Amino acid sequence: MVWEAIARRLPHIVLPPPSIVLVRLAQDLLSGKLVVALLGSLEALVLGLALTIVIGVxxxxxxxxxxxxAEMFDPVLNALYAIPPVAFVPFLVIWFGLHLPARIALVFLMSVFEVTVAVSVGAREVNPRLIDVGRSFGARGFELTRKVVFPAALPFVFAGVRIGLVRAINGTITAELFFAAINLGAIMNEDATRFDTAGLLTVIVLLALLGLAAQAAFARLEARIVPWHLRPAA
Amino acid sequence: MKRSLLPLGGIALVLLLWEVAGRRLGDALLAPPSAVIVQFVPQLFDGSVLPVLADSLRQMLIGFGLAYAFGVPAGVLMARSRTFDALAHPWLSMGIVTSIAALVPLFILMFGTGFSFRVSIVFFAAVWFVALTVYQGARGIDPRWLEVGRAFEAGPLQSFWKIMLPALCPYLIIAARIGVLHAIRAMVVAETFVVVGYGALIHNSGLSVSTAPLLGLLLVLMALGALATWILRRASSWIAPWYQERASA
Known part of the structure; x- marks a missing residue:
């Protein structure tokens, strides 16, 4: 409401009102322009996130x-985490070029630390008594990990991947803007050169909705897979 | 003694691996730490890096200060008033998931590429996280404390100053820590995109033949993040020593 009220007074180039943005969002979704771009963006997102899960977990x-x-590599991990991922961009260009591999790498870099840290906290906090029970039933090494530690830490894995997912969406659009502009990033670039603020806001709103929807969908998945753990509402 | 050696060992191992990998790949792909020291340290002190960094940091701190000044009251309000929470929470959720990089082109149109652009990007990056942390802290205040206050006839203002604020202390520190990290990230995003300030140094060093200056710039950012975290840890043990444990968690 405040946005609508303020925006109606300003010229539309500076800040278009939400009503216009919503209409535009519906139009571009129906015309397929945003859908095609979004599907293209998902490629880097999915591959990057998969890499994060495969390595981070x-x-x-x-x-x-x-x-x-943990004692050896916690400081290293913290130090790397403190570097803003975008600062790696020139580096990624040197290593991976400007296209899909570079985008995947940035998505990976932006999400992997969150997942690793969350999973390591989860694995550390496993109730020692559960492990003792497993031991007394003769579980050792790998079996103990698979049957006791993994299920007990699973809620943390989910929490980590959920945060990682949001960061990965973030990374996807960042990559599309900072490397060769493509998909949603290309749409944003075009809009920016045409002073089309409504178009820019449309993409931003779409991305925010995507993030929220992904989180909600993920919470559902979590409730189905780990029903024994009721996560307190964040 | 043995335990305190392990972190050093981990760092040493990584440095060693980096050195070996760097020597194999060469300066153009990955400069080894020795090359970074030789090439970057003189550059760091010849006046081409530090003043730029100081200038960028000044703008970052202004943006962060605004975000903090705005985010803390907003977080408290959301936690204490159901109406305000219902109004503001959807925006908070949206703001948290919104990518800063996606906002950059929009903000360039709205504010140009100067001072107000950089400050507002940093503001938008940090404010949601500050508000969310304070919100969670303020929700967690034990209602019994507030009842004790009421029993002693504390007014709303008094109960804010004397009960809620001390209870919020650890969260205020955590909020500052998370906020600063996001503010630094946003600063780098914004500056790299429009190629000004420290971000411009990063961008331009990406074009040079050797990766040593680039890695040096990254290490400076890393040190900056660590320094900010350390200062705020010290601040928390000074302002609210009774919460030491929770703040470090």
Whole structure:
């Protein structure tokens, strides 16, 4: 409401009112322009996130269950985490060029730390009594990890991946703007050169909705897979 | 003794791996730490880096200060008033998931590429996280404390100053820590995009033949993040020593 009221007084180039943005969003979705771009963007998102899960989750478990490893690499992880991912962009250009591999790499970099840290906290916090029970039933090593530690830490894995997912969406659009402009990033660039603020806001709103929808969908999935753990509302 | 050596060992191992990998790949792909020291340290002190960094930081701090000044009351209000929460929470959720990079082109149109652009990008990056942290902290205040206050006839203002604010202390610190990290990230995003300030240094060093200056600039950012975290940890143990444990969690 405040936005609508303020925006009606300003010229539309500066800040278009939400009514215009919503109409535009519906138009562009129906015409397929945004849908095509969105599907294109999802490619880097899905591949990057998959890479994050494949690397971040086992790494998190290793750090969470092994104190020596944790003490050795916690400072390194924290230090890397403190670097803004976008600062890696020139580096990624040198290594991966400007196209899909670079985008995947940025998505990966932006999401992997969150997932690793969350999973390692989860694996560390597993109730020792559960592990004792497993031991007394003769579970050892890998079996213990698979049957006791993994299910017990699963809620943390989900929490980590949920945050990672939002960060990955973030990384996707960042990559499309900072490397060769493509998909949604290209639409934003075009809109920007045409002073089309409504178009820009349309993409931003779409991305925000995508993030919220992904989070909600993920919460559902979590409720189905780990019904024993009721996560307190964030 | 042995435990305190392990982190150092981890860092040393990573540095070693980096050195070996760097020597194999060469300066153009990955400069080894030794090359970074040789090439970057003189550059750091010849006056081409530090003044630029100071200028960028000044703008970042203004944006962060505004975000903090706005986010803290907003978080408290949301936690204490159901109406305000219902009004503002959808925006908060949206703001948290919105990518800063996506806002950059929009903000360039709205504010140009100067001072107000950089400050507002930093503001928008940090304010949601400050508000959310304070919100969670203020929701967690034990209602019994407020009842004790009421029993002693504390007015709304008094109960804010004397009960809620001390209870919020650890969260105020955490909010500042999370906020500063996001503010630094946003600063780099904004500056790299429009190629000004420290972001311009990063952008331009990406074009040079050796990756050593680029890695040096990254290490400076890393040190900056660590420094900010350290200062705020110290601040929390000074302002609210009774919450030491919770703030460090």
């Amino acid at each position: 086992p790494l998190g478990f290793a750090l969470g269950r092994n104190r020596t490893l």
